[in-house]
Amino acid sequence: MTATATTPRKRRSGVSGAAPARTAPVRDSGRSFVVVSRVVLVALAILWLIPTVFAVKTSLTENGIAALGAQEILADLSPTLESYVTLLSQGDIWNWYLSSFLTAIVTAVLTLLFASMAAFALSRLTFVGRTLIYLLIIAGLMIPAQVLIVPLFEELRFLQLLNTYWAVILPQVPSVLAVFIFKSFFDGIPKELEEAARVDGAGLWRIYWSVVMPLSRPVTAAVAILTFVWTWNNLLLPLFVLSNPNLMTIPVGLATVQGTFGLRYADIQAGAILAALPVVVLYLFFQRQIVEGVTGSGIKG
Amino acid sequence: MTTTSPTVPRPAGAQAARRPSGGKTRRRTPQAWLFLAPFVIFYLAFMVGPMIWMFVASFFHTSTVESGLGQFAGVENYAEMFAREDFWSALWHTLQFTLYTVPPLVIIAFVMAVLTNRAVRGQWFFRLAFFLPFILPSATISLIWVFIFTPKTGLWSLPATRLGLDVGNGILSDPRTAMIGIAIATIWWTIGFNFVLYLAGLQEIPRELYEAAAVDGATPLQQIWKVTVPLLNRTTGLVILLQIIASLKIFDQVYLMTNGGPGVSTQVALGLITVTAFTDNRIGAASAASVLLFLIILVIAIIQQIVTWASTKREEVS
Numbered sequence: 001m002t003a004t005a006t007t008p009r010k011r012r013s014g015v016s017g018a019a020p021a022r023t024a025p026v027r028d029s030g031r032s033f034v035v036v037s038r039v040v041l042v043a044l045a046i047l048w049l050i051p052t053v054f055a056v057k058t059s060l061t062e063n064g065i066a067a068l069g070a071q072e073i074l075a076d077l078s079p080t081l082e083s084y085v086t087l088l089s090q091g092d093i094w095n096w097y098l099s100s101f102l103t104a105i106v107t108a109v110l111t112l113l114f115a116s117m118a119a120f121a122l123s124r125l126t127f128v129g130r131t132l133i134y135l136l137i138i139a140g141l142m143i144p145a146q147v148l149i150v151p152l153f154e155e156l157r158f159l160q161l162l163n164t165y166w167a168v169i170l171p172q173v174p175s176v177l178a179v180f181i182f183k184s185f186f187d188g189i190p191k192e193l194e195e196a197a198r199v200d201g202a203g204l205w206r207i208y209w210s211v212v213m214p215l216s217r218p219v220t221a222a223v224a225i226l227t228f229v230w231t232w233n234n235l236l237l238p239l240f241v242l243s244n245p246n247l248m249t250i251p252v253g254l255a256t257v258q259g260t261f262g263l264r265y266a267d268i269q270a271g272a273i274l275a276a277l278p279v280v281v282l283y284l285f286f287q288r289q290i291v292e293g294v295t296g297s298g299i300k301g
Numbered sequence: 302m303t304t305t306s307p308t309v310p311r312p313a314g315a316q317a318a319r320r321p322s323g324g325k326t327r328r329r330t331p332q333a334w335l336f337l338a339p340f341v342i343f344y345l346a347f348m349v350g351p352m353i354w355m356f357v358a359s360f361f362h363t364s365t366v367e368s369g370l371g372q373f374a375g376v377e378n379y380a381e382m383f384a385r386e387d388f389w390s391a392l393w394h395t396l397q398f399t400l401y402t403v404p405p406l407v408i409i410a411f412v413m414a415v416l417t418n419r420a421v422r423g424q425w426f427f428r429l430a431f432f433l434p435f436i437l438p439s440a441t442i443s444l445i446w447v448f449i450f451t452p453k454t455g456l457w458s459l460p461a462t463r464l465g466l467d468v469g470n471g472i473l474s475d476p477r478t479a480m481i482g483i484a485i486a487t488i489w490w491t492i493g494f495n496f497v498l499y500l501a502g503l504q505e506i507p508r509e510l511y512e513a514a515a516v517d518g519a520t521p522l523q524q525i526w527k528v529t530v531p532l533l534n535r536t537t538g539l540v541i542l543l544q545i546i547a548s549l550k551i552f553d554q555v556y557l558m559t560n561g562g563p564g565v566s567t568q569v570a571l572g573l574i575t576v577t578a579f580t581d582n583r584i585g586a587a588s589a590a591s592v593l594l595f596l597i598i599l600v601i602a603i604i605q606q607i608v609t610w611a612s613t614k615r616e617e618v619s
Contacts, residue, residue, distance in 0.1 A: 033521040041416040044409070045430040051489060052433070054456055055445045069454030118340035127333035133341070136349075142602040143348055146550045146571060147595045150578045150587045151351035151358065157365075174343040204332050233438040235553045236571075240579060251440035255557050258444060265448060272444035276437045283436050291432065294494060295501045298543060 059083055059270035066265040083270035093274065095246045096253035100278075103168040103238075103249060104231040110173045111227045112220060119182030120208045124194070140176035146236055156241055167241035168249065172231055177297055178223050185219040186212060222293040225286050229279050250275045355588045355595075363585040365578075371585065378589035387565055388590065391573040394480065398569065399548035401484035406544055407537065410492050414499030415525060428500075435493030439553035446486035447473065447558055473559055476566035483554050483567060490554075491547070495540045502536035503529070535612045542605040549598050570594045 058066050060079040065072050087093050121127070122134060152171050153162075161167045193215070194207045202210070213220070238249045248256065254271045261268050283290055359378055361370040382388045417427040434442070449456045452471030469475055472482040506529065514524045552571035555561060561568035561576075568576075574594065578587035 037416045037419065037521075040412070041420060041427060044413055044416075045427055048430045048434070048489065048492075050456075051445050051449060054449070058448065067454075070456040070459055114340040114343060117336045121333045121336035125329045125333040125336070127328055127330040129330075130333075133337060137344070140344065140348060142599055142606070143352065144546070144550050144595070144598050144602075145348075146552060147574075147591050147598065148348070148351045148355065149571075150574060150584060150591055151355040152347065153578070154358075154363075154365075154584060155347075155351055155354070170343070171347040174340060174347055176344075179340065204329070204336070208336070229436055233436075235439050235557075236575075239556075240575065251438040254444065255440045265451075268444055269448060272441040276441040279436050279438070280433070283433065287428075290436065291428075291497050294435070295497045298494065298498045298539065 055269045055272060058266055059273050061266050063264045063266045066269075067263045083264075083266040084274070086267055087270055087274060092245065092253060092257070093250070093271075096248055096250040099165065099168075099238075099242075099247055099253075100232055100249040100251075103165050104228045106165070107169045107172045107231040108224045108227040110169070111175050111178050112224055114173060115175055115178035115223065116182045116213065116216070116220070117208065119179050119186055120212060122179070123183050123186035124191075124207075124212075125204075137176055137179055140174075141180075145171070149236055149240060152237070153240055162241055163244045163247060165247065168231075168234075168238045171237060172227075172234070175227065178227065181219060181223055181293075181296060182216070185216055189215055218289070221286070222289040222296075225282060225289050226293040226297070229282065229290070232279055352595075355591055358585050359589040359592045361585045363583075363588065365582040365584055374585060378586045379593070381586060382590050382593060387568065387573060390565060391568050391570050394567055395549055395551065395569045397480055398484060398487075398551055399545055401481060402487050402548060403541060403544045405488050406492055406495055407540055409488070410495035410540070411499055411533070411537070413492070413496050414503055415529060417496075418500060418503045431496045432493035434490050437490070439490075440557060442486055442490045443554055443557035446482070446489075450482050474563055476563050479559050479563060479567045483558055486558065487551075487554055495544070498536055498540055499533065502533045506532050538608055538612070539605070542601060542608065546598055546601055546605070549594065549601070 054070075054073075058073050060081070060083075061073050061076050062078075062080055062082060065076050118137075122130070122137075148171075156162050156167045156171075161170070189212060194202075194211050197207050197211050232249075233251065234249075235251050235255070238252045239255070242248050242252060245253065245256070254275050258268055258271070261271075358370060360374055360376070362372045362374045362377075363370050413427070413431050417424060417431070420427060450472050452458070452469070452474065455471070457472065472478045510528050510532075511524050514528055519527065550571065551569050552575075555567050555569050555572055556575075559567045561572045570590070571594070574587050574590045577583050577590060
């Protein structure tokens with residue numbers, strides 16, 4: 001019974017149309033639904049791919065042709081890497097790449113270390129002040145970091161950290177979300193594993209570093225990748241705390257110089273793609289971790 | 302592999318494990334605080350600290366030109382904000398942006414997720430197409446869309462002129478349409494987030510429900526309307542609240558695509574705050590505006606926490 005109930009979806013591929021359509025009107029609407037939903041889905045996918053594809057196409061067109069208009073760009077059949085060569089042969093973009101990589105990697109490493117240590121304490125140890133810390137950290141989920149840009153700027157100015165990489169790194173290290181992700185993972189690790197280590201005389205640090213962390217590789221990877229992507233993509237903080245063009249991260253650098261590009265549309269689009277390239281590559285390699293991490297971040301708030 | 306073993310529940314073993322350690326839970330306050338210290342220090346230094354300073358500075362005439370908090374201002378900064386027309390218009394633009402983006406971001410993401418979930422072939426392709434824009438930097442998004450919206454020659458002008466729309470000086474240069482342009486770019490950019498949330502929700506709906514509905518003669522559309530939509534209510538509520546919070550914090554696209562213009566027609570709350578702080582050098586006034594924005598976001602975040610908490614409670618009961 002249940003097998004026949006699902007046929008509207010499966011029959012579409014194999015059996016020829018006429019017979020089932022006559023036997024049941026339900027089947028008929030099922031069939032047309034499958035067709036319509038396929039068409040809608042493909043249309044949406046095309047619509048969603050157009051901007052990216054068009055940007056890539058423009059970046060591979062000569063600046064002279066790109067300036068003529070969209071029709072000319074689409075009609076152009078002589079792709080060139082000229083814009084990429086131009087951008088990569090200038091020093092700026094390499095400085096920006098260095099900035100972005102350095103800040104994103106250091107932020108990810110510090111976030112991982114500090115968040116997992118805090119989560120270990122919250123998940124495994126009983127101590128005075130536990131409830132207080134827990135409430136304080138939960139409250140942090142509701143603090144939108146963007147709103148703190150003005151006091152953060154003043155603080156970094158006071159600490160004389162403006163125009164250093166630390167100005168971008170330090171404020172992004174305390175990630176409440178990372179603590180929660182680690183804590184809920186640690187809560188699922190059976191306690192017997194560390195009891196065994198404890199019997200062998202291992203201290204807390206050994207249990208954290210040699211027992212719990214090695215078991216947490218999947219969640220560690222997810223937090224690392226997400227922190228990297230978020231730090232890489234951040235605009236607000238680096239925009240205001242870095243004014244030295246040599247130190248700018250790539251999104252900030254591009255946003256700052258795009259005005260000087262004028263009508264060099266191909267160069268601008270090539271820049272847009274170069275800024276996104278590392279995160280796109282990461283996404284292609286770690287699709288599952290990124291999607292699961294993002295979904296988890298939404299569900300946990 | 303080690304990846305699956307930690308999540309496997311072991312009811313008997315897990316409970317027994319507590320006993321051998323002497324039958325009591327030992328307090329390890331000093332060690333625990335050593336583990337917490339790095340995070341807590343950063344948390345206090347770069348979240349709690351700035352927050353308290355922001356509240357304090359909002360009552361002073363603090364500026365970037367002189368050091369310290371400056372002269373005490375009482376509630377003057379707040380009074381000024383409530384009296385300023387551009388403060389209200391920034392809030393209005395934020396609301397306008399929310400109204401433009403939330404319905405399409407919810408409805409289209411729902412359609413995408415339901416259809417992708419039912420697709421027999423090529424699921425990976427649709428996931429890629431819909432989710433990829435979400436991980437791109439805002440700078441990339443803005444450069445792509447400003448170019449698409451280039452007056453007369455941009456890609457947007459091709460369908461627009463065919464549909465008989467007046468392209469004029471470009472959608473972003475007209476005060477009446479600039480926010481629509483920003484909204485379109487934003488919908489394209491962030492829909493992937495709602496899409497994956499809906500996909501996760503769909504995965505939890507048992508297949509048998511659809512099969513039972515089909516046996517009762519429900520068409521696929523009726524199945525979606527009577528089974529999928531109600532069962533995804535919780536996800537929809539979450540998506541809407543998260544979208545509203547994200548809309549209140551909007552800054553990047555506006556700054557990069559129109560910089561609040563033309564005039565102040567697209568200036569939003571965070572834009573006004575940064576201009577007041579870093580162009581006008583008025584940290585005190587900007588702090589007051591930040592506090593107000595913070596309070597608005599806080600109210601919605603609290604509602605979100607209550608909704609999430611209530612729905613998990615309800616689920617535990619049932």
